[in-house]
Amino acid sequence: MLADLENGVSLEFTKQSRKFCPEAIMFLRTLLMAATDQKVASEQDSQFYHLMELKTLRPLFCIHDGVDDINPLNLLRVMEMSDDSPFFSSDNFRASALVTVIETLRGFVEIYDGLSSFPEIFLPIATLLQEVSQQKHMPDALKDRFNQVSQLIKKKAGETHMLRKQKPLPIKLVNPKFEENFVKGRDYDPDRERAERKKLQKLIKREAKGAARELRKHNHFLYEAKQRAKELVEQERAANYGKAIAFLQDQEHAFKSGQLGKGSRKRKR
Template identity: 60%
Template sequence: MPEDDPFFITDGFRASVLVTAVETLQGYINTYDNLSSFPEIFLPILGLLREISEQKNMPNALRDKFKDVAELLKLKVDEHLALRRPLRMRKQKPVPIRLLNPKFEENYIKGRDYDPDRARAEERKLKRQVKREAKGAARELRKDNYFLLEVKDKERALMQKARAEKYGKTKAFLQEQEHAFKSGQLGKGRKRSR
């Protein structure tokens, strides 16, 4: 329908829009009634509902609908406000700092474990031993890697030396051939003029 259609200014259309709005609002109230911020969201709407229901030209059925939704909203808001507790400081005693009396050994030996709990001392000893063994294993692996690298480097150097020798021999042979060709010993080269 076009915007300037006379249907949009009729009382029936206006009433149907109000009914739809109030029923949608009622659905929102029922959906969001478990939110802790419910009163802050819906209290401003309560005043509008009461204003609209007090209009003079409002049909009685629509006025009753508005009043029912306003009462439902007021009831839910009151329930939420009744369940709220004011914030207050807790009165609790501060937890005291645990004090340990130092224990001094007469004949202290560095490295010895003086823990009275034997199981805990044994566990610490085993952990130290595992750590020491892991360090030793890592050290051995590093040594093996260094040794393997040295062997590979030696092999690589020998291969490069052999390759350089072969290259040198081949180059010398080719230079000899070139010299022989230029001097006329191999046929088609130019002959020396004497």
């Protein structure tokens, strides 16, 4: 069951990366072959049968008696069981394992439906699903799931075949047109209205560029005029400030030298 857990992790990883994982597909196919009690009909599957790593005296997931209720596997509980637990030899375990296999396979079918090699990969599995569903003691619920996935594979394989039949559109070839005695700047468009329209558009662009150039000149002139006026104001302010400072310095010097206020004291005496 660790393999089932790894297969589920592989499915989640594949959904995100969209990478083809042949090991997971081969493992699921091996488990489906282990659910049959007879040799596989097709030659391809017969050759594949010899590569199976499940070395058992009888098919591992072949159901021998009827199963009334199919419950999903509790992986944590299964991992805690010993290898010789009777649960692993029960039909309930086989049915639950097959549910996990078929649902995982359905997920891979949905992910890989865009592959150009989808029919070659999954059509043999669809045939195998039909053979497994025809086993003697296979529960009806499992039969329905097997048939659903088998029909899904055939439907998507048919869509892929339809895409293959579509012929690719050829690249449109346009022969270049050469003008004898070509003159640079002259419009050789045979549609005179379109040529006149292009001429007017070119004239509009030229006039717009000229207007923008004149506006830039005016803005530059206005900026320089404002700067000159600002400089004059600053110079006048600096001159007035200098005069005020000079006057205050003269007053301070006169006060310190005693010259300031002498005439007023003489008049008081």
